[in-house]
Amino acid sequence: MADTQVPAQVAAPSLIPAVVVALPQATVPERDRLPKEGDEIVTDSGKRYKLGPVLGDGGYGTVFLSQDDGVRIAVKTEKFSKSQLKIEILVLKAAMQANCKHFCELIDCGTKSKEFDYMMISLLAKDLHKIRCEMPDRKFTMNTALRVGLETLKACEELHRIGFVSRDIKPGNFAPGVKANRQSRTIFMFDFGLARRYIDKNNNVIPTRKEVGWRGTTRYGSINAHKKLDLGRRDDLESWFYGLVEMTRGTLSWRNVVERQHVQRAKEASRTSGRVQFLFETPSQFDKILTLIDSYSFESAPDYKAIHKLLVEAREERNLRDREHWDWEEETVSTTITTITSFSDKELRAKADQSK
Numbered sequence: 001m002a003d004t005q006v007p008a009q010v011a012a013p014s015l016i017p018a019v020v021v022a023l024p025q026a027t028v029p030e031r032d033r034l035p036k037e038g039d040e041i042v043t044d045s046g047k048r049y050k051l052g053p054v055l056g057d058g059g060y061g062t063v064f065l066s067q068d069d070g071v072r073i074a075v076k077t078e079k080f081s082k083s084q085l086k087i088e089i090l091v092l093k094a095a096m097q098a099n100c101k102h103f104c105e106l107i108d109c110g111t112k113s114k115e116f117d118y119m120m121i122s123l124l125a126k127d128l129h130k131i132r133c134e135m136p137d138r139k140f141t142m143n144t145a146l147r148v149g150l151e152t153l154k155a156c157e158e159l160h161r162i163g164f165v166s167r168d169i170k171p172g173n174f175a176p177g178v179k180a181n182r183q184s185r186t187i188f189m190f191d192f193g194l195a196r197r198y199i200d201k202n203n204n205v206i207p208t209r210k211e212v213g214w215r216g217t218t219r220y221g222s223i224n225a226h227k228k229l230d231l232g233r234r235d236d237l238e239s240w241f242y243g244l245v246e247m248t249r250g251t252l253s254w255r256n257v258v259e260r261q262h263v264q265r266a267k268e269a270s271r272t273s274g275r276v277q278f279l280f281e282t283p284s285q286f287d288k289i290l291t292l293i294d295s296y297s298f299e300s301a302p303d304y305k306a307i308h309k310l311l312v313e314a315r316e317e318r319n320l321r322d323r324e325h326w327d328w329e330e331e332t333v334s335t336t337i338t339t340i341t342s343f344s345d346k347e348l349r350a351k352a353d354q355s356k
């Protein structure tokens, strides 16, 4: 109702400076205003993206469903003054240049002056944390857990290959692609808000800055993160490993521990007296993977191949076959053939229907 203020101005025009009267309120950008469902973003190239239902909320913004030439996509927006999208865009551009397989395509990006930053990226299904929590016993079958382990390890390797560390590796930052893009068996890494370059222009590892602040998520942070040390590739892999154990077992020894310091102690114990409990009912290869990761220093280039080989070995020991369905695909039960649809695909269709 912008018009409601006009009568006062009309009644006493001589009291109001001309510049104020002439300036329509709608043209003044409201600092850090986020868009909402139904709004349209017009990019610098003039392309228009209508924002559909909200897919998720982040710390500084909102992710929306949208469309690009009839293809469903995601639009991530973040408040102008808080935005971490610049680093995310840097990572996604580098990933596209290097033909990485485990990152969203960056379709478009830009800034709505003083209000918000935005980027248009390929659509993903529900993240691995949410999918796991919907599984019986809150864990994946061994077949899916190990395949997810292989896919997410590849994603970490790709990120490191293009010169970045995530510093926030966790199941909630990985998601399968959508069936419509034929990507439901590829796991994508997303959310690079805490990412950082770890190599300089000459491909040398940037020396550790020793103590820095806390980075990441308490449950999955490496022991170095607890010690507030600079984080490198090995720390991403330590976090990856915690996620892998959780997806395989359905729990982590420190799941119900709240205090960050106590979580650190539980992680330290998981290398000594608590190791058996930590790795309970996981493949014997997990113990070897943990030993390998723990042997790396800040500068080490991890041996991704060796970890990959151990995961493959765990699969072979159990005769697990690639042809079997993944936990988020609907099973083909006896003679009743159901369509293989990811949960998220269904939900997205429902969301899109609701907004029609």
Ligand SMILES: Nc1ncnc2c1ncn2[C@@H]1O[C@H](COP(=O)(O)OP(=O)(O)OP(=O)(O)O)[C@@H](O)[C@H]1O
Residues within 6 Å of the ligand: 055, 056, 057, 058, 059, 060, 061, 063, 074, 076, 104, 121, 122, 123, 124, 125, 127, 172, 190, 191, 192, 193
């Ligand atoms: N490409 C995508 N496709 C579908 N949903 C997405 C996509 N990217 C993000 N989302 C959804 O939006 C949520 C928030 O996204 P993201 O984690 O990137 O934001 P964030 O602000 O960094 O979040 P946080 O504060 O949790 O770190 C995700 O949990 C996910 O549900």
